[in-house]
Amino acid sequence: MTRLAIKAENVWKEYRIHHNLEGSSSSFKAVLNAPFNWLTGRNRKYSHLQQSEQFVALRDVSFEVEYGDSLGLVGRNGAGKSTLLKILSRITRPSKGKVTLYHHVNALLEVGTGFNTELSGRENVYLNGSFLGMKISEIKQKFDEIVAFSEIEQFIDTPVKYYSSGMFVRLAFSVAVHLTPEILLLDEVLSVGDAGFQHKSQAKMKELLGSGATIILVSHNAQAIRDICKRAIWLDKGAIRMDGAAVSVVEDYGKSVDG
Amino acid sequence: MGMINPIVITAPEKIEFPDLKEIWGFKGLLYFLVKRDLKVRFQQTFIGVFWIVLQPLIQMLIFYVIFGILVQVPTDGIPYTVFYLSGFVAWQLFVQIVNSSAFSLLGNIGIITKVYFPRLALPLSTTIGALIDFLISFVVLLIFLLANHYSITSRYLILPFLVLLTLIFSLGVGLLFGALLVIFRDTKNLLGFILQIWMFITPIIYTISIAPEKYRIFFYLNPMTGLVNAYRWVFLGTNNLPSAIYFTVSLVVAIICLLAGMIAFRTMENRIADVM
Numbered sequence: 001m002t003r004l005a006i007k008a009e010n011v012w013k014e015y016r017i018h019h020n021l022e023g024s025s026s027s028f029k030a031v032l033n034a035p036f037n038w039l040t041g042r043n044r045k046y047s048h049l050q051q052s053e054q055f056v057a058l059r060d061v062s063f064e065v066e067y068g069d070s071l072g073l074v075g076r077n078g079a080g081k082s083t084l085l086k087i088l089s090r091i092t093r094p095s096k097g098k099v100t101l102y103h104h105v106n107a108l109l110e111v112g113t114g115f116n117t118e119l120s121g122r123e124n125v126y127l128n129g130s131f132l133g134m135k136i137s138e139i140k141q142k143f144d145e146i147v148a149f150s151e152i153e154q155f156i157d158t159p160v161k162y163y164s165s166g167m168f169v170r171l172a173f174s175v176a177v178h179l180t181p182e183i184l185l186l187d188e189v190l191s192v193g194d195a196g197f198q199h200k201s202q203a204k205m206k207e208l209l210g211s212g213a214t215i216i217l218v219s220h221n222a223q224a225i226r227d228i229c230k231r232a233i234w235l236d237k238g239a240i241r242m243d244g245a246a247v248s249v250v251e252d253y254g255k256s257v258d259g
Numbered sequence: 260m261g262m263i264n265p266i267v268i269t270a271p272e273k274i275e276f277p278d279l280k281e282i283w284g285f286k287g288l289l290y291f292l293v294k295r296d297l298k299v300r301f302q303q304t305f306i307g308v309f310w311i312v313l314q315p316l317i318q319m320l321i322f323y324v325i326f327g328i329l330v331q332v333p334t335d336g337i338p339y340t341v342f343y344l345s346g347f348v349a350w351q352l353f354v355q356i357v358n359s360s361a362f363s364l365l366g367n368i369g370i371i372t373k374v375y376f377p378r379l380a381l382p383l384s385t386t387i388g389a390l391i392d393f394l395i396s397f398v399v400l401l402i403f404l405l406a407n408h409y410s411i412t413s414r415y416l417i418l419p420f421l422v423l424l425t426l427i428f429s430l431g432v433g434l435l436f437g438a439l440l441v442i443f444r445d446t447k448n449l450l451g452f453i454l455q456i457w458m459f460i461t462p463i464i465y466t467i468s469i470a471p472e473k474y475r476i477f478f479y480l481n482p483m484t485g486l487v488n489a490y491r492w493v494f495l496g497t498n499n500l501p502s503a504i505y506f507t508v509s510l511v512v513a514i515i516c517l518l519a520g521m522i523a524f525r526t527m528e529n530r531i532a533d534v535m
């Protein structure tokens with residue numbers, strides 16, 4: 001049995017950025033106008049096809065994550081952290097290269113994905129859980145635990161639109177961490193709820209790690225990365241600048257930001 | 260827990276087909292999506308379920324007054340109420356599936372960019388929702404049919420097959436539009452007009468018998484023509500059940516639409532998270 005959880009081989013991601021005058025990504029109007037503009041010579045140098053440019057979000061990124069490992073991703077805004085997480089969570093696909101996932105992955109890029117405010121807390125737990133790939137039986141089995149963790153027992157049958165934002169976030173986060181994922185991808189979601197709840201979430205993360213789960217965490221919070229992750233990767237302009245022990249990567253990254 | 264077959268993520272191919280086996284694994288999600296849509300719809304609309312009943316009835320009433328009483332379009336001797344209602348019940352199923360599938364990618368962009376699931380689950384869930392609406396308006400139609408002394412016959416046995424064929428074609432058209440909307444955002448206003456024109460080239464407010472025999476094949480290139488005629492044959496016993504050749508043409512067009520729609524949708528779902 002392989003001990004690998006994730007293997008990324010020469011992953012590239014390129015986005016095409018459009019510069020249409022209308023501001024939308026592309027329009028039917030532009031296509032209809034293109035031959036007309038070409039004939040009249042108007043806007044010839046800004047023809048529809050030339051109005052886009054490439055943006056490289058990830059450049060030849062390769063790494064391996066072992067099962068049970070905890071990896072932090074650091075880097076400036078636009079360094080490619082979120083893009084990498086989106087590829088690992090299968091939301092978008094790479095332009096080149098290959099990623100192999102050896103275990104079941106759950107991504108938590110946002111708390112409360114698919115929550116509908118018209119529905120009750122109970123209904124949202126089932127809906128959100130099934131969006132995250134849980135089976136109905138699994139959700140049923142964990143339901144009480146999810147509700148207890150979120151601390152909103154008495155409001156579970158109330159429509160979510162009457163929840164405070166704190167209640168909403170606690171319930172959403174609670175569903176996510178009870179997924180028993182084998183690989184958990186997290187994007188800055190540790191900073192939800194009040195201090196007490198944050199403490200509880202960090203403890204839950206460590207419990208997941210203790211149970212052998214693999215965690216990849218994107219955070220601007222150096223302390224969170226040092227606390228939770230053993231290893232860290234520093235992304236700079238889409239490429240890996242440093243890959244090593246979390247403590248030293250976070251330290252070097254911190255120096256580059258301050259300097 | 261434990262090992263799964265490794266999932267390999269690579270660059271999208273030029274042409275891909277949706278992984279139908281994977282969607283089966285997400286049947287729980289389908290169930291909750293359908294339940295959510297039903298619940299939200301009924302909670303938000305004051306008159307709830309009556310709206311589904313009212314929609315075809317109001318439409319029928321408008322056409323009854325305009326084309327029945329004022330213009331007096333011939334209906335081969337069939338009472339206007341059941342003539343229009345039987346057409347609209349079928350047409351409503353088509354329109355609802357096309358509209359909801361067409362907006363399933365753009366309308367759920369917030370979820371699509373945050374969590375992975377087979378995107379086809381979105382139009383499939385609204386298709387099931389449309390089917391539930393169809394069943395409700397079908398009951399209304401039955402009441403009108405019985406009131407007009409029509410009886411339920413063995414012709415009703417082919418109804419499930421007609422509904423299935425309607426689903427195949429509508430979903431295909433809806434997925435094609437869904438893909439188109441991702442590329443060209445400004446086509447979304449066009450869809451309403453296209454559907455309106457489409458309704459008038461489909462024999463809903465008139466009968467196919469007004470079209471000369473040599474041009475009928477063009478009508479049947481639109482699978483909705485054959486379907487609406489077949490629904491009317493089931494409900495009203497009209498003798499305009501399409502011939503085998505016409506029916507085959509419609510069937511082939513419907514299946515091609517579904518396959519093309521699935522490929523187009525799959526291709527666009529790869530792109531939608533990037534173009535935002």
